[in-house]
Amino acid sequence: xxxxxxxCRREPTAFTPVWLMRQAGRYLPEYRALRARRGFxxxxxxxxxxxxxxxxxxxxxxxxxxxxxxxxxxxxxxxxVGLEYSRGDGxxxxxxxxxxxxxxxxxxxxxxxxxxxxxxxxxxARAALDGKVPLIGFAGAPFTLAAYLIxxxxxxxxxxxxxxxxxxxxxxxxxxxxxxRLTARYLNGQIAAGVEVVQLFDTWVxxxxxxxxxxxVLPHTRAVIQGLAPGVPVIHFGTGTAGLLELMREAxxxxxxxxxxxxxxxxxxxxxxxxxxxxxxxxAALLAPPAEIRRQARAILERAAGxxxxxxxxxxxxxxxxxxxxVIALVEAVHELSRR
Amino acid sequence: xxxxxxxCRREPTAFTPVWLMRQAGRYLPEYRALRARRGFxxxxxxxxxxxxxxxxxxxxxxxxxxxxxxxxxxxxxxxxVGLEYSRGDGxxxxxxxxxxxxxxxxxxxxxxxxxxxxxxxxxxARAALDGKVPLIGFAGAPFTLAAYLIxxxxxxxxxxxxxxxxxxxxxxxxxxxxxxRLTARYLNGQIAAGVEVVQLFDTWVxxxxxxxxxxxVLPHTRAVIQGLAPGVPVIHFGTGTAGLLELMREAxxxxxxxxxxxxxxxxxxxxxxxxxxxxxxxxAALLAPPAEIRRQARAILERAAGxxxxxxxxxxxxxxxxxxxxVIALVEAVHELSRR
Numbered sequence: 001x002x003x004x005x006x007x008c009r010r011e012p013t014a015f016t017p018v019w020l021m022r023q024a025g026r027y028l029p030e031y032r033a034l035r036a037r038r039g040f041x042x043x044x045x046x047x048x049x050x051x052x053x054x055x056x057x058x059x060x061x062x063x064x065x066x067x068x069x070x071x072x073x074x075x076x077x078x079x080x081v082g083l084e085y086s087r088g089d090g091x092x093x094x095x096x097x098x099x100x101x102x103x104x105x106x107x108x109x110x111x112x113x114x115x116x117x118x119x120x121x122x123x124x125a126r127a128a129l130d131g132k133v134p135l136i137g138f139a140g141a142p143f144t145l146a147a148y149l150i151x152x153x154x155x156x157x158x159x160x161x162x163x164x165x166x167x168x169x170x171x172x173x174x175x176x177x178x179x180x181r182l183t184a185r186y187l188n189g190q191i192a193a194g195v196e197v198v199q200l201f202d203t204w205v206x207x208x209x210x211x212x213x214x215x216x217v218l219p220h221t222r223a224v225i226q227g228l229a230p231g232v233p234v235i236h237f238g239t240g241t242a243g244l245l246e247l248m249r250e251a252x253x254x255x256x257x258x259x260x261x262x263x264x265x266x267x268x269x270x271x272x273x274x275x276x277x278x279x280x281x282x283x284a285a286l287l288a289p290p291a292e293i294r295r296q297a298r299a300i301l302e303r304a305a306g307x308x309x310x311x312x313x314x315x316x317x318x319x320x321x322x323x324x325x326x327v328i329a330l331v332e333a334v335h336e337l338s339r340r
Numbered sequence: 341x342x343x344x345x346x347x348c349r350r351e352p353t354a355f356t357p358v359w360l361m362r363q364a365g366r367y368l369p370e371y372r373a374l375r376a377r378r379g380f381x382x383x384x385x386x387x388x389x390x391x392x393x394x395x396x397x398x399x400x401x402x403x404x405x406x407x408x409x410x411x412x413x414x415x416x417x418x419x420x421v422g423l424e425y426s427r428g429d430g431x432x433x434x435x436x437x438x439x440x441x442x443x444x445x446x447x448x449x450x451x452x453x454x455x456x457x458x459x460x461x462x463x464x465a466r467a468a469l470d471g472k473v474p475l476i477g478f479a480g481a482p483f484t485l486a487a488y489l490i491x492x493x494x495x496x497x498x499x500x501x502x503x504x505x506x507x508x509x510x511x512x513x514x515x516x517x518x519x520x521r522l523t524a525r526y527l528n529g530q531i532a533a534g535v536e537v538v539q540l541f542d543t544w545v546x547x548x549x550x551x552x553x554x555x556x557v558l559p560h561t562r563a564v565i566q567g568l569a570p571g572v573p574v575i576h577f578g579t580g581t582a583g584l585l586e587l588m589r590e591a592x593x594x595x596x597x598x599x600x601x602x603x604x605x606x607x608x609x610x611x612x613x614x615x616x617x618x619x620x621x622x623x624a625a626l627l628a629p630p631a632e633i634r635r636q637a638r639a640i641l642e643r644a645a646g647x648x649x650x651x652x653x654x655x656x657x658x659x660x661x662x663x664x665x666x667v668i669a670l671v672e673a674v675h676e677l678s679r680r
Contacts, residue, residue: 156496159624159659166628166636206580209600209622209655211639240546243582243602260549262583282549284499288506296506299551315549319499 004064004134008197008233008254010276010309016301016338017064018331019136022317024057024069028324031057040085041077044070045117051124058133060324062331065134065197066125068190070118072140072201073148075186078114079106081149096152098160100171106178111186118186119193126194136235137195139187141202142179142220144238149175158207165216176220184227191229199235200224200253203316206240213244218251225252235278239316245270260285260315265303276309281330283314286322290329297333312338344404344474348537348573348595350616350649356641356678357404358671359476362657364397364409368664371397380425381417384410385457391464398473400664402671405474405537406465408530410458412480412541413488415526418454419446421489436492438500440511446518451526458526459533466534476575477535479527481542482519482560484578489515498547505556516560524567531569539575540564540593543656546580553584558591565592575618579656585610600625600655605643616649621670623654626662630669637673652678 003013026032031053034043043049053069073091077083082094097103112119126135140148147161148154155161165172187198205217225234236248237257248256249271258267258279268277285296297312304310312334318327343353366372371393374383383389393409413431417423422434437443452459466475480488487501488494495501505512527538545557565574576588577597588596589611598607598619608617625636637652644650652674658667 157624157659159627159661162622162624163627166625166632206601209620209625210603210606211636212622240580240601243607261546261580263550266550267583280549282502282552284497284502285506285549287499287503292506296551319497321499 002064002134004311005196005233007309007311008235008276010274012308014340015335016304016310016312018312018334019063019065019067020061020314020318020327020330021067023061023063023067023327024053025318026320027318027322027327028057028060030060040071041074044074044121047117047120047124050117050121051128054121054125054135055128058129061327062335063133065136066129067136067199068118068122068125068138068195070121070138072138072144072203074118075109075111075115075139075182076145076149078109081106091148091153093149093152096160097146097149097175098164100168100174103171103175103178106175108178109182111182111189115186119189122190122193122195134196135194136197136199137187137190138199138201139183139190141200141205141238142176142183142224143205143208143217144201144203145179145183146172146175147204158204162207165212169216172216176217180220180223180227183224187224188227188229191232195232197233197235198228199237199257202236202238202248205238206242206244206259208244210243210247213247218247221248221251235311237278242267249275255309255311257313258315263303264300268304268307276311277304278311278313280313280315283316283319283322286314286318286326286330290326293326293330294333294337297330298337301334301338342404342474344651345536345573347649347651348575348616350614352648354680355675356644356650356652358652358674359403359405359407360401360654360658360667361407363401363403363407363667364393365658366660367658367662367667368397368400370400380411381414384414384461387457387460387464390457390461391468394461394465394475395468398469401667402675403473405476406469407476407539408458408462408465408478408535410461410478412478412484412543414458415449415451415455415479415522416485416489418449421446431488431493433489433492436500437489437515438504440508440514443511443515443518446515448518449522451522451529455526459529462530462533462535474536475534476537476539477527477530478539478541479523479530481540481545481578482516482523482564483545483548483557484541484543485519485523486512486515487544498544502547505552509556512556516557520560520563520567523564527564528567528569531572535572537573537575538568539577539597542576542578542588545578546582546584546599548584550583550587553587558587561588561591575651577618582607589615595649595651597653598655603643604640608644608647616651617644617647618651618653620653620655623656623659623662626654626658626666626670630666633666633670634673634677637670638677641674641678
């Protein structure tokens with residue numbers, strides 16, 4: 001079994017496996033060249049091209065896992081909300097969901113009919129990887145999907161989402177119910193198509209107070225995770241979650257993804273036994289000289305020392321301005337410094 | 341002694357004192373009317389007007405403390421970096437500090453010569469308050485000041501600041517040394533002018549990894565706090581700090597200011613005995629109906645129950661779109677629900 005899969009199961013590995021969120025992204029010249037000719041959605045809808053992007057990054061970087069080339073909002077597009085990737089890839093939702101009526105009007109979509117190209121990409125990427133490294137599938141968690149749907153795009157404070165959440169809890173729960181069913185079906189489709197691990201991105205959940213998370217988010221995230229095909233490890237990820245870790249664990253997941261704003265050792269102690277941890281280098285660290293990158297990677301490995309189930313990663317995606325050679329230096333450093 | 345000062349000293353109070361960051365801000369119609377006629381800097385430079393803004397909010401809301409009307413970046417203006425408050429009050433620094441040479445060129449400024457109007461505002465506000473409620477002074481902490489100086493304004497990721505921090509630690513420490521000396525002198529000047537408590541705003545420090553905070557920030561924040569006139573309580577505040585609380589306490593402060601992304605009870609347990617806590621309602625909660633505001637205030641008071649030294653506040657400033665009557669409802673709810 002590959003070290004990445006072993007680590008997901010908290011089994012001993014010869015070294016700490018590493019992959020990076022957005023490892024096939026804009027910081028890669030090959031990817032930028034491809035994107036100069038084609039839009040993001042167009043690329044996602046072409047399973048051959050998307051599978052190639054998925055696989056190329058692995059060869060270029062020497063990482064221990066591939067991740068499906070897609071986006072967490074893709075699955076919302078068939079709902080008719082007017083999803084577009086404009087302004088430097090920032091997603092825009094032309095017809096945001098703001099009221100109880102908007103929620104009721106949202107159609108139930110079947111991912112297999114709505115985004116068949118994602119499953120096709122998974123099949124082709126899995127075949128092209130040929131067992132070299134495992135393939136990760138992913139989806140947005142109900143809170144993060146709802147936040148985008150309500151705001152109509154990214155936001156710093158997610159105030160419109162919070163206003164619905166606290167002002168119309170009935171509409172909020174109806175929306176998250178719908179999104180939880182969709183997400184479980186979407187991930188199960190990816191699993192059927194060949195992904196070996198899934199990551200649930202609750203990217204922006206860290207904007208919430210713990211009490212709000214417990215009451216208005218946790219049950220829906222748990223429903224997604226409990227609805228997944230058994231035997232496939234689940235990585236449950238968010239950013240800014242230093243105050244939510246115990247609750248995220250309660251919601252589920254074999255591995256909890258940390259960002260960089262929490263000490264990995266303390267976070268793991270709080271999470272308790274029986275769970276792995278992914279993270280947790282600041283993506284900004286990759287802008288520093290390689291010697292400093294190595295120093296920070298070593299510090300994180302030391303914080304994880306002696307525990308089974310650490311997957312090295314950044315605390316969020318690779319920044320577009322990151323030099324490729326710094327990413328490669330990180331991957332090499334993690335492999336070398338963690339070899340047991 | 342007023343309940344707010346007692347709480348800062350962890351002495352018993354008849355009810356939990358409450359004040360709100362940005363309680364004299366854009367959500368107040370009186371303030372918007374004033375600002376329609378005058379720029380922000382102009383207002384700060386007029387001690388009579390600034391003192392009036394400070395005092396008016398207290399009467400309007402019934403809060404237990406006044407806070408000096410000013411801004412954390414004011415003290416940087418005399419450094420010649422081209423500070424402006426344009427674009428809806430967002431600060432802009434025309435000549436950011438990006439290199440070791442820029443840092444070396446920054447002049448040492450004497451607050452008493454550079455921003456005498458702040459001290460004059462403090463004197464007049466203290467006199468106008470006439471002992472009704474205590475007056476809080478404040479300053480930006482070295483990290484947050486440096487982050488604005490380097491970025492040239494606000495930022496989501498503070499990447500330029502992190503790049504200097506990790507790439508040129510010598511220049512970084514030189515900058516923070518300079519800012520720490522300035523900040524201690526500035527706060528001591530406010531204390532001499534009559535403020536009774538000071539709050540150190542390390543507003544954006546939550547963007548950092550704990551290891552980076554310990555090495556590159558903590559010594560400078562500690563230098564500020566240790567340099568202050570004895571006997572004046574210090575509130576040490578930041579946002580997104582759920583992963584930094586123990587280190588912030590190590591840096592100093594009689595009261596640690598929490599944002600809303602951490603459970604108050606757990607945070608206090610982690611901070612340990614001998615320290616007060618300020619917070620921690622999500623400012624977005626004030627957009628919800630008053631019954632929901634009351635419910636959330638009660639939940640926070642319950643988390644603080646039985647411990648001395650809780651000051652109720654939001655986790656960050658009042659949002660401009662907040663209805664004034666919701667703020668008043670919160671203050672009344674805190675007073676009523678906490679009465680012992």
